[in-house]
Amino acid sequence: MANVLVIEDDAAVRFSLQAALQAMGHAVQTAADGVDGVEKCLAGTFDLVITDLVMPKKDGVETILELKLIDPRLKIIAISGGGRNLDIMETTYKIGADCALTKPFSINDLSDCVTRVLVDE
Amino acid sequence: MRRTLLRKVFPSIRHRLLTALFLLAGFGVVSSLWNIALMAQFEQRLVHLSGESIPVLVAAYEAARQGEAISKGTSGVVLTHDKGAREAFVARINDQFKGLDTQLAILADKDIEAERLTNIQFNKKALLESFFSLTKAVEKLDEAVKLGIEAQHPELASEVDRLLLGHRYHADRMTDAVAGLANARTGEIEQSVKGIMKRLEWDRRLLNAYTLGAIVLAIVVIVYLDNRVMSRVVGLQRAMRSVASGGTRQKIPRGGDDEIADMADALGTFVEKLAEREERLQDLVQERSSALASANVDLEITDRRLRNLFEVASDWFWELNADFKITYMSPQFFEVFGNPPDVFNHTIFDRLMADDVMCAADELQQHFLNLREHRPFGRFEFSIRTPDGPVRYLQSSGIPVFDEKGNFSGFQGALTDVTEEKQTELELRHAQKMQALGNLAGGVAHSFNNIFQPILILSELSLNEVAADSPACERLQIAIDACRRGKALGDRILLYSRQDEPERCAVNAHSLVKGTLDLFRSSAPTSVRLDEDLDAQVGDVFGDSAQLEVLLLNLASNAVDAIGEKAGEIKIRLSREPRERVEYNHDGEMVHEVYAKISVSDNGCGIAPQVMERIFDPFFTTKGLGKGTGLGLSMASGIVTMHGGGINVSSVLGQGTTFDVFLPIVEGGIQAAEDFSETKPVRR
Known part of the structure; x- marks a missing residue:
């Protein structure tokens, strides 16, 4: 049971991730972009942030960097639609993401990743 | 001193020669006059002689002859007894006496030898008397004979004899006197003739000496002419000939102050000037020659440099003449396009209209217009198919060339191979x-x-x-x-x-093909039969298994599409092929010894020839909307190329298509694999 913030601009993806995480038993809040996500993170307390990389206003890399400044121990899972951003996935690890997933991933993939990241704590 | 005097008096050869000739002529005239004078003198003497002495001699001779005749005739008077005959004798003797008288008168008239003449006259007178006495005595004797009394008068006969003797005596005396006269006169003549002869001899000698002098003078003149004139003239002539035939080192015989000397001086000066000019000319020629040689060397260097540059230049140079015939083409052109013998026999128009040349029609038209109107042009682009097949793209630039009179003499330009x-x-x-x-x-x-x-x-x-x-x-x-x-x-x-560099590792070719086929079989329609013939010992290829899988799946799914709805067969072959049996379009040397050959054949619709050229183009597809992406074969080709291999298509429309994929086989472990991963594939 963890507090999870999902930052994702695509509403359908946001909804599906929220549903899946809730089904796993986590408390989930969502944000539609990086700016919103950073604000929500400052306002609340989260164990884990799942953030998309390609987003309007503030992209995922920037968001991760800011979140890590706010709370260096915050767990972060980066998700991406792949494509041109495959290389960025590599970068996310370097800037502090704990796990990266390429869309479309299954519930199992998500579950494994979340479990792994949270257990490390 | 004498020479100067001679030169003063006779300053020129002409003077000397004329003087010599005048002298000789004078000699001749003097000699002739002398001869004439001598002759006249002799003639006068002879005339005198003939006028003075010869009549005397003749007269003397006549007188002697009359005397003798009188003497002889007297015998006739004495001997004849016939009176008539005697009287005839006497008459004749009287005539002879008269003749004698005449002669004596002549002699007397000449008034010479008066003493002898007197003697002759005396003897004649005596002779006349004796004849008279004798005539009388004979008359008497004859009377006596007639009377026959002569015997009685012997004194008559003796008288006759005595008188006859006396008569003869007188006749002889007279004859002798006449002869003496004649002799005296003969001696005189002889003396005279001898004197004449003596004078003549003297004169002859003088004349001879004179003639000799003339001859000597003539010889002197001739020798002078030969020595002082002719030999110098000949020397001068030789020198002039030598000069005429170009010799300037000829020594000119100089000296003296006559015309020849003047000529020699003039010639000498001329030759000197000529020699000077020749020397100057030679210097000039040498200077020019060395300049020319140096220019030639420069020219040769430039020429060699140009030729070298031409031959190493990436551009090819060409030349057209005024008839637009190709007159020069860089040798590199023929290395690429072979050596068609007719290149230099055709106009550029014919050459560009030939079958192996391709060009946009409007550009060609414009190009021809530029050529015909002698306008420079640049970057005219066309392509030529090489004898081996590949097409080379060329760009031609050129400028018209005009001669010094401004007449068009052709074009010069360069071809750039822009194929690359x-x-x-x-x-x-x-x-x-x-x-x-x-x-x-x-x-x-x-x-x-x-x-x-x-x-x-x-x-x-x-x-x-x-x-x-x-x-x-x-x-x-x-x-x-x-x-x-x-x-x-x-x-x-x-x-x-x-299309990044694949992540390579050694992949077993058999496993790869086998695995892909298993994957494919599950999705293949049941109407298609799969026939596989895979050599399990082919070995490893070095590559990205995922990409290679995609490649094979693409080919297989294309085969299925080619077969379509009807029943068909796809044959998949895997074999190991040595380099010699590898067939695909490739640049350069094949670096690998052995290749894995994967053939995917179908008996489908086949590929039309016009389509064949484009099948590897991205987004080119013959499949209907939504059925194909147009990326399959393009991707396949890209993958094969990145793996250092090649792909070959053979197809017969309506019968089927075969794709042969060749991938290099790695032997000798990882090092070898890494070695050849460094060899960049060439994309075609």
Whole structure:
């Protein structure tokens, strides 16, 4: 049971991730972009942030960097639609993401990743 | 001193010669006059002689003869007894006396030898008397004879005898006197003639001496002429001939102050000046020659440099003459296009209209116009098919050439082989297309992934929530599978669009083909029979197994599409081929010894020849809308090329198509594999 913030601009993806995480038993809040996500993170307390990389206003890399400044121990899972951003996935690890997933991933993939990241704590 | 005097008096040869000739002529005249004078003198003497002495001699002779005749005639008077005859004798003797008288008168008239003449007259007188006495005595005797009394008068006969003797005596005396006169006169004549002869002899000697002098003078003149004139003239002539035939070192015989000396001086000066001029000319020639030689050397260096530059230049140079015939072409041109013997026999127009030349019609028309109107042109582009088959793209630039009179004499220009540039341009365009495609594919894949994500997760969630026996369960499962296939397609598109260097490792060719076939078999329609013939001992290829799998799946699915709805067969072959049996279009040397050959053959519709050229182009497809991406073969070709291999297509329309893929086989472990991974493949 963890507090999870999902930052994702695509509403359908946001909804599906929220549903899946809730089904796993986590408390989930969502944000539609990086700016919103950073604000929500400052306002609340989260164990884990799942953030998309390609987003309007503030992209995922920037968001991760800011979140890590706010709370260096915050767990972060980066998700991406792949494509041109495959290389960025590599970068996310370097800037502090704990796990990266390429869309479309299954519930199992998500579950494994979340479990792994949270257990490390 | 004498010479100067001579020169003063006779300053020129002409003077000397004229003087010599006048002298000789004077000698001749004097000699002739002398001769005439002598002759006249002799004639006068002879005339005097003949006028004085000869009549005397003649008269003397006549007188002697008369005397003798008188003497002889007297005998006749004495001897004859006939009176008439005697009287005739006497008459004749009297005539002879008269003749004698005449002669004596002549002699007397000459008034010479008066003493002798007196003596002769005396003797004649005595002779006349004796004859008279004798005549009388004979008359008496004859009377006596007639009377026959002579015997009685012997004194008569003796008287006659005595008188006859006396008569003879007187006759002889007279004859002697006459002879003495004649002799005296003869001696005188002889003396005179001797004197004349003596004078004559003296004169002859004088004349001889004179003639000798003339001859000597003539010889002197001749020798002078020969020595002082002719030999110098000949020397001068020789010198002039030598000069005329170009000799300037000839020594000119000089000296003296006559005309020849003047001539020699003039010639000498001329020759000196000529020699000077020749020397100057030679210097000038030498100077010019060395300048020319140096210029020649420079020219040769320039020529060699130009030729070298021409031959190493990447551009090829050409020349046209005024008739637009090709007169020069860089040798490199023939290295590429072979050596067609007719290149130099055709006009540029014929050459560009030949079958192996390709050019845009309007550009060709413009180019011909430029040529005909002698206008410079640049970057006229055309292509020529080489005898080996490949097409070379060329750009031609040229300028018209005019001679010094401004007449058009042809064109000169350069050809640039822009095949590489064309190729690069094509490749660049391809790369740009690929990049655009990559961007597009990346974006599309990203969007699709975002679309698939909620479908997948929500389907999974729903699946967890429905009963296992619910029909929704299967439907949700299909939706989940569809999402996975969609993801796979997205990955494939990304893979194609990236075309990065594959992640290489040794891949067993047999396992690769076998695995791919198993994967393919599950999705292949049942109407297609798969026939496989795989050599398990082919070995390893060095490459990215995922990419190679995609490659084979592409080929196989193309084969299925070619067969279509009807029943058909796909043959898959895997074999090991040595380099010699590898057939695909490639640049340069094949670096690998052995290749794995994977053949995918179908008995489908085949590929039309006009389509064949484009099958590897990206986005080219013959399949209907939604059935093909147009990327399959392009991707296959890209993958094969990146693996250092090649692909070859053979197809007969209506009978089927075979794709042969050649991939180099790695032998000798990882090092060898890494070695050849450094050899960059060449994309064609």
